Amino acid sequence: MKDKRIDHAGAAAAFIADAPHLAFHDERLWDMRQKRDAQMHLLPEWQELRTLASQIKEHTLANLPDYLEQFERNATRNGIHVHWARDGAEHNRIVAEILQARGATTLIKSKSMVTEECDMRPYLAARGITVTETDLGERIQQLDDQLPSHIVVPAVHKLTGDVARVFATHYGTDPNADDPRQLAEAQRQAARPVILHADAGMTGANFAVAETGTFVVCTNEGNADLSATVPGVHIATLGIERLVPRMSDLGVFVRMLSRSALGSPITQYTTHFRGPQDGGEMHVILVDNGRSARLGMADFWTSLKCIRCGACMNTCPVYRRSGGLSYGAVYSGPIGAIIDPTFNERKYSTLPFASTLNGSCTNVCPVRIDIHDQLYKWRRVLVDHHQMPFVKREIMHMAGKLMGQPRLYRAAIAGAETALGTLPRFALYSWLNPWGKQRELPHPVEETFHAWYRRTRSGNGTADTGR
């Protein structure tokens, strides 16, 4: 069966109908964008850093097989077990095997978008392994059985009252106690025993360094450090595009990551993992899951430069007003709209159209991904692959024909019953109808510019047509 297309417009309309949530969401993310701007102004070399970051990533991606193998060699030398996962299924199987071989039934983990991509939690749950998210926002989303709505702040669409209700259901706390400090404390109390007694820990990784075989995890809550070090078994899972060649490249990215994301100079914790702790073990899973295929796409491969800072989401006026869940995908916002179709073209075919192509995303992206140009190009690809709904496709087809024929065009805008051809008029009108729901139509005018010109400047102008 064909997958249903994500109804972004419908989900966004529902999000907008909830005034308090909409206002909070828009303000919160806009505030992050403004803090990012303030940090940018403090670094006169900001644009240079963006160029450098982009060049490092493009170079790495152009030589990815070599750098991956170099990483594998060096990581192995450091005592890290390196695994390769072609797709989500392989990734999940590898994780389960590592855990089952050690009789582990509880796993604590910090935030990792790759594990969301692989839909890992249900897979492990079915095998008797309990996964507990240790990032506060991610834990809230886990308890509420929702995808993260933002790649940096996963529960940003929720108000404190929503969190209180989730905690009341799962932790038995007071549903009306919505003080953020109390809520954080409730989470701390619930998480601490789980962390202390977990059999294994899992993290993502922001960067992996080929020349050293080490990797870096950036968080603000320190939960990744607990997840990695307390249980003794540490599994780090990362997309193959996380690589940078040298340790000295890291500075470029670390300087920009948190500034772009939250507008803070650096994350609270920037931890370099170099190998297993004494008596412990460390695994790294290098996940492809469609990345090699994306690397082969001439117009879209640079989306692999993404460092998952979320700046494009924070600045996106559409994302701020529709909420991440409306994208119906692991990755939402502008970056989601250009990579989701590589996972499932039909299902996510609506997302590149959920944009005004305003270009703000491209301007904030710290690795200079031409996000809005890729949105534009995706539209072409999707239309070529017959992923545009029939009515809209037909309207464009007819409009295109009409615009090539001045005489018919003049007749059509004069209001004559003409050229609209094969498509029933009601289809056209019902497609255009939404304009008037919350907007007035433009005011009628006495005559078009064309008519005025012919009336007042007759004798002037070239080749006369129509009215």
Added chain:
Amino acid sequence: MKVGLFVPCYIDAFYPRVGIATLELLERLGQQVDYPLEQTCCGQPMANSGCNSDAAAAEALFVRNFERFDAIVMPSGSCAHHVRDHFDAIPQTDAVRHVRAHTYELVEFLHDVLQVRAFPWAEFPHTVGLHNSCGTLRALRTASMSELGEPPFSKPMDLLSGVRGIRFATPARPDECCGFGGTFSVAEEAVSARMGLDKVRDHHNAGADYIVSADSSCIMHQQGCAERAGIPLRFIHIAEILNGARE
């Protein structure tokens, strides 16, 4: 210099006074302007929707109409952006390349080519909020962009500063898209209308009596939102002010 005037379809149909102001203004500035009567559209609506092959007929017609001019001027940033940056549904002949390289949005043409700064006939004793459309701002780059932290500049502001009596209101989010976005305005009605409402509120709260823009499509959308919400703002194209409109 022979100037060809392109009046985009929605201006032709809904805002003829913008076309008239553009023509009169260019003539006041001594330009010899011709308006080819066979013109329709630049192809943007089809191309922006991904239906690039459906833009071919409009693009071919556009080239036939305008290849004989030294400069092609239009009071629309998004159309100028389409012709200059995306106009590739047809083979790139010399004529096509000539047209693409000589297409100007009105503000750029006045500011960069004619280099006018003074509009002695113009007086506009009102407080205006300037709306830079995303096409003019981020594609044609007629003003500095807040995301880049570049030294501030604004070509439309440079021109409007030559108008007597005009005052400016600065909205809190001057660079935020107003949400028109072509077919986005109907396909994503809820988001589009909300963005429009937020935009007009922002200008209203900043004390603007008018929103002025170089793009009538943004104006059409914002005006529709403001009128429905009962926000007492008025809307005017920059060509009208520069040509001496008083209100």
